[in-house]
Every structure is written in structure tokens, then in C-alpha cells.
Amino acid sequence: MASTTTLDAGIQPAAPSGGKTFFGHPRGLATLFMTEMWERFSFYGMRALLVLYLVTSVHEGGLGYKAALGAAIVSVYNAMVYLTALPGGWIADRFWGPRKTVAVGGCIIMIGHFLLAVPVTVSFFVGLAFIAVGSGLLKANISTMVGHLYEGPNDPRRDGGFTVFYMGINLGAFAAPLVIGTVGQKVDWHLGFALAGVGMALGLGQYLLGTRHLSPQSNVVNSPITPAEKSAVLRKAALWLGLAVAFYAAVALSGHFTIDWAIWPLSIAGIAIPALYFARMRRDKDLDSDEKSKMTGYIWFFVAAAVFWMIYDQSSSTLNIFATDSTSSKLLGFDFPSSWFQSLNPLYIMALAPVFAWLWVWLARRGKNPSTTMKFAFGLLMIGASFLVMMLAMAAASGGVKVSPLWLAMVYLVQTVGELTLSPVGLSVTTKLAPAKYASQMMGLWFLAVTAGDCVAAIMQLIVGDATGSTWYFAAQGVAAILAGFALVVYRKKVIRLMGNVH
Structure with a gap:
């Protein structure tokens, strides 16, 4: 994600008189x-x-x-x-x-x-x-x-x-x-x-x-x-590092080490750590019933974000491979490297972010600004739709055909629209639902949704193997995201109740 924040600049004051x-x-x-x-x-x-x-x-x-x-x-x-x-x-x-x-x-x-x-x-x-x-x-x-x-x-x-x-x-x-x-x-x-x-x-x-x-x-x-805390941290770090080194040294010396020995543990850890981190905060006895309710409501947004990033971040992996293997590198007579497709998302963001910033303000003035839940649902629908478009693109590329670059241009456009409805709103709702005790750590938890989503994608890619990039691979994920979006719509009243005074 090149940028996921759409802030309204507003009217700036005059520049300070002193200094550049x-x-x-x-x-x-x-x-x-x-x-x-x-x-x-x-x-x-x-x-x-x-x-x-x-x-x-x-x-x-x-x-x-x-x-x-x-x-x-x-x-x-x-x-x-x-x-x-x-x-x-x-x-x-x-x-x-x-x-x-x-x-x-x-x-x-x-x-x-x-x-x-x-x-x-x-x-x-x-x-x-x-x-x-x-x-x-x-x-x-x-x-x-x-x-x-x-x-x-x-x-x-x-x-x-x-x-x-x-x-x-x-x-x-x-x-x-x-x-x-x-x-x-x-x-x-x-x-x-x-x-x-x-x-x-x-x-x-x-x-x-x-x-x-x-x-x-x-x-x-x-x-x-403190010195005592520092010593304790260093001892624990040395212990875990030593265990990891000893374990992988034993695997390597046995002749069984492959890259899977690194990918699987990291992927599992990337899913387990956010879950454990959230559970620790949710069980904190210092939180009152309202704060715990908001934390429970936040689970819906966290899972939705993880599903979103699971698909979105494949722009640099499966979509990049598709751009190289199955997409024409010529448009209007101009030849370009397949890596150039990676510039589309930031280009779209620079063009559309001001539009969305204006749109939310315009809708709010008319009392029609969608709720956070509906914005998340729309983001999931968009990211799911992008992979259904990819399913069609992959079908068009069957038999070794090189499809038009406009297929990927459309996919990235749909994904960017979804990003601008979910990611900035996610940052905002995280700060609103965060208990006072965990104001900063909740922002870290929000970024862990990216970690969890990417780790699910990694496990899925390892499991499906050669089927990665098939039409059903894209279709299954697209449908899953769309169903998650509809689930948010169906249960939106329950989520809103859990959010308390946050809207």
C-alpha cells in the first residue's frame, strides 16, 4: 500500500514569519x-x-x-x-x-x-x-x-x-x-x-x-x-535466538533444510502473534465493560482488514507474475517492462485520494455519509470483485495468450477504490475504539492485520502449489472476500451495538 491516508488539508495559515x-x-x-x-x-x-x-x-x-x-x-x-x-x-x-x-x-x-x-x-x-x-x-x-x-x-x-x-x-x-x-x-x-x-x-x-x-x-x-528490565530483555532475546540458531543448525546439518522451514514457522507466527496480542489486551482487567465491548466489535474490522490485505498484497506476487507471463507488454505501440504495472496503484491513489476526501465531507454535510461498517463492506466487495476480474483475465490468457494490459489496469483500479474506502477508515476507527490504556498499541494491532492477511496468503500459496494463478484460485478468494463483505452488511447492527458511542 503506497499510501492509505486521505487527510483533508483544509485552509492553511500564513507561513510563520521566522525562518524558512x-x-x-x-x-x-x-x-x-x-x-x-x-x-x-x-x-x-x-x-x-x-x-x-x-x-x-x-x-x-x-x-x-x-x-x-x-x-x-x-x-x-x-x-x-x-x-x-x-x-x-x-x-x-x-x-x-x-x-x-x-x-x-x-x-x-x-x-x-x-x-x-x-x-x-x-x-x-x-x-x-x-x-x-x-x-x-x-x-x-x-x-x-x-x-x-x-x-x-x-x-x-x-x-x-x-x-x-x-x-x-x-x-x-x-x-x-x-x-x-x-x-x-x-x-x-x-x-x-x-x-x-x-x-x-x-x-x-x-x-x-x-x-x-x-x-x-x-x-x-x-x-x-531500566537496567534491570534491559538485562531481562537481553537474556530472553539471547535465549530465543540461541534456541532458533540451534534448531536450524540441527535441521541444516541433517540435510533436511529447505526454504519451507523458514516460510511455514514465520507464516504461523504471523497469524498467532496478532491473535495472542489481541487476546492479551481483551482480557486486561483494567478495561471496563464498554472498552471490552468496543474491542469485541474491533475484531470484525480486524478480520475484514486481514481478508482485504490477503488479496491486495498479491499485487506484488501473483499479479506481478501474471503481468510477466500472461500480459502483453505493449500498449499503443509502446513496449514496457512488466514491473511498471506496480506504479499503477500509487498513480491511482494520487488521483483519487483527494476525490474520496472530498466525497466523505460532501456526504457528511448531507447526512448520507456511510457508516464505518458499510465502508469496510464496500472495500471487501471491491477487493473481491478485483479477483473476479482476475479470474476472467486468467481465463482469457488460457493457451498461452497474452492479454491486454488493460485487464491489470482495471484490477488495480478496482483494488485502489477498495483501499481508499477501507484503509483510511480503518486507521480512524482504530483510534476511536482503542481503550485509553492501549491507544498506541492498537495502532500497532491494526498493522498486524496486514501481517495476518499476508501470512494466510503465504500458507494458501504453499498449499495450492502449481494451482496458484489458476482461475479457481482467484475466484475462490474473490468470492470469500465478497461473502465477508455481505456478512458485515448483514451483521452491521450487531457490530454497531458493540461499538457503543463510536459511529
Whole structure:
């Protein structure tokens, strides 16, 4: 998801009289804007190549994996990026503060991309792990620092600042496949991965040079860890790491290790951790009956979001493979790499996000703004419909026929419409239903819906194997999402009752 926030900029006040500004906003916004733009450039550029490199034959420079396995690896990688955002936020709160955590995260991401550029399989997978960890450190904290630039939540420039910031996300996501995708597919895979590393290096350099413009609050460690707590954490981390190393060393020495030994445990963990995390919060005795009711209502939105992301995030895996194997790379006489399809979503978001921001306000003024439940249901219907379109596209591609690029253009358009009705609304309802005690952690739980959805997709891809990409594969998921959407409509009154005073 290139961007999932549609904030209304509103009317901006005059620029402050003292010092330089960035479109009327604090100068630090330019630093964070450029950092995020280059980080997203590196992230989405590499992701546009990832599954294609995994499934390309060895003699053509790839790793030669089957399509299902390649898609599962991408799904697990996406899941880990969002899973690591939780410890990323915790590290900033307890150890380093947001500013230092983002700097460390950027360095780790850059190293990870350059490890991908080394034509050695072990280096490649270590690089993926580095990028996932670094993204978690950076993603969890850079948006927080944008908020630090403003004088509290009521600063009239705040929403406009986030709108500018998220434009940087989409600019980076749009340009990345066009540049990195072209180099990777047309010149050399590893040169493309290296170019992603250069992009992160540019973002990191911009960040380090511009830190003086950031708020002093970004240096603050909100809840510093005590020496006793630190020792306990390090002991537990060392214990679990040691057990993991010993287990995988034994598997490797026995000669039975395959990539499945990594994908299956991570996929199961990606589903179990959100469930356990939610259950722990729901059982907290400090919560009153109203807060527990709202948490129960939130389960509906979490599951709906997981179903949505299960399908949506396959844009970088199964849909990317379809773009390469079964879609014509020519349109109006112009030839282009298949990775360019990955630029459609951010392009659609930049075009449609302002429209949806205006639409919700327009409907609200007339008393016709749909409820959160109905917006979620519509998002599920759209994402389900996108895979029914994919079913038709796959049927049209039977017998080795290359279908028109307009098929995928339509799929991505329908998915983006669904995203803009579900994802920003999900962020909003998460903050509204969150108990006061778990205000920040609930936002982390929302991102775990992406982890859970991607892990379900990975397990499904491993189970169906060679059937990944068949017409029934897309049809089954599309129908499941549509049924989930109808379930939300049917039970909307029950969900609304659980939500209490939140509408």
C-alpha cells in the first residue's frame, strides 16, 4: 500500500514569519518528506523485482523457484515488514527515541539492499531480513516525527502536513518501478537491487543532514528502560535466538533444510502473534465493560482488514507474475517492462485520494455519509470483485495468450477504490475504539492485520502449489472476500451495538 491516508488539508495559515518553511509547514517536514520518498523508492522498487527474480530461471539470472513458492516468499516478506513495526515502536519508546531509531533503520535497510545486489543466495535472503527489520524501525517512527513538528493535535497545519508527507510516499512508490524495475528487468537483476540501495542511501543522507530541523521531541525516549528490565530483555532475546540458531543448525546439518522451514514457522507466527496480542489486551482487567465491548466489535474490522490485505498484497506476487507471463507488454505501440504495472496503484491513489476526501465531507454535510461498517463492506466487495476480474483475465490468457494490459489496469483500479474506502477508515476507527490504556498499541494491532492477511496468503500459496494463478484460485478468494463483505452488511447492527458511542 503506497499510501492509505486521505487527510483533508483544509485552509492553511500564513507561513510563520521566522525562518524558512516547506509549503508553509515547518522546515523539518522537507527532511521527513524526502527521507520517506527515497525509502519508499527503494522499498517499492525492490518489491517490483522481488518475485520476478525469485521465479526467473537460473540460466536467466534468477533463482528458479516455482511461482507458488516465489509468491509465498514475497507474502511472508511483506508480513514481516509490518510485524517488525511493533518492536520498532517499542525500541524507540524504551531505548533510542524516534530520531535515532529511524537513522539506524535507514542504515539497516541500505545494507539490506546492497546485500541483495550480491549474486549469492544466502546474501540475498539475509538482505531481505535486513530490509524487513530496518523497515520496521523506520516505519514505526517516521510518521510520529511528522506529528512532533506541530504544536499539538489541534495545530491547523497538522492534517495538511501529513497530506504533504504521504504525497512523498506515493511519489517514491510511483517512480520506483519505472526506474528500478526497468534496470532490473532490462539490464541486470542485482544492479536493480543496488539501485534500490542507492535510493535508500540518498534518503539516509538527506535525513542525517536535515536532523537539525526536526523537533527536539523526536529525541525523547518516552519510557526509558531500566537496567534491570534491559538485562531481562537481553537474556530472553539471547535465549530465543540461541534456541532458533540451534534448531536450524540441527535441521541444516541433517540435510533436511529447505526454504519451507523458514516460510511455514514465520507464516504461523504471523497469524498467532496478532491473535495472542489481541487476546492479551481483551482480557486486561483494567478495561471496563464498554472498552471490552468496543474491542469485541474491533475484531470484525480486524478480520475484514486481514481478508482485504490477503488479496491486495498479491499485487506484488501473483499479479506481478501474471503481468510477466500472461500480459502483453505493449500498449499503443509502446513496449514496457512488466514491473511498471506496480506504479499503477500509487498513480491511482494520487488521483483519487483527494476525490474520496472530498466525497466523505460532501456526504457528511448531507447526512448520507456511510457508516464505518458499510465502508469496510464496500472495500471487501471491491477487493473481491478485483479477483473476479482476475479470474476472467486468467481465463482469457488460457493457451498461452497474452492479454491486454488493460485487464491489470482495471484490477488495480478496482483494488485502489477498495483501499481508499477501507484503509483510511480503518486507521480512524482504530483510534476511536482503542481503550485509553492501549491507544498506541492498537495502532500497532491494526498493522498486524496486514501481517495476518499476508501470512494466510503465504500458507494458501504453499498449499495450492502449481494451482496458484489458476482461475479457481482467484475466484475462490474473490468470492470469500465478497461473502465477508455481505456478512458485515448483514451483521452491521450487531457490530454497531458493540461499538457503543463510536459511529
